[in-house]
Structures are given as C-alpha cells and as structure tokens.
Amino acid sequence: MAGQGAAATTVLVEKNVNGEIIAKTCSICDEYKELEDFARDKRGFVGRAADCKACAKAIKDRWEAIGRADLEALYAEGLSEDEIAERYNVATTTVIVRRNQCGLNDPNATQVRLADRKHRRPW
C-alpha cells in the first residue's frame, strides 16, 4: 500500500437554486449524499464529516472487530499480519496499527499511523 501517493480529496457538491449546498460526495465511497447523511463536524467542510454515516459505521465496526481480537493469541498461532487482516476483513496496516496500540512489538508505529491517517482507508 505504501507508495501509492496521497489521493486527492476532491469534494463535489450539489447546490439548490439558492446556491446552498445540499449534497456532497463522501471521501470514502465517493457517492453523492445529502448533508444529513454526514455526521456534524464543526471543523469539516460545510460543517459535516468527510465520511458518510454508512462508511463511518463500516470503519467503526471493522475497528471494533479487530479491536476485540486477541492479537497476541493470533500471533502465537503463527498467523502473519496479512492472514489476520484477511480473517478480519481489514487492511494489513490496520492490523499493524492495532498491534502497535496493543504494545506488541513496534518499530514503525508512528510511520504506519501517519500513513493510515493520510489515506483514510485502513483496509
């Protein structure tokens, strides 16, 4: 995944006849959605989160699934990060970030975390 370069995060908007923004694209699924489909976020563009509620929930669910996983036991079984990622339907970087949060050996924690945030797609 590393080396893909930063994807441009272009937000497309739809306006009504009064020029008010009524819909925008989600930064993850790229679909046009009404503003109500985005959580409120004061710092966000037009006061809304960049990710739609459905995408945000999908991310949360996957994080929770991998968060509940007993990584130490999985590593003890001899599973690699790629295999664990496959089992939990997440990106390998997500497993690495999670491992770092668990305090399990971590030479590149900061680097991985930054890369993950930049790409905003942990799988």
Ligand SMILES: [Zn+2]
């Ligand atoms: Zn979305």
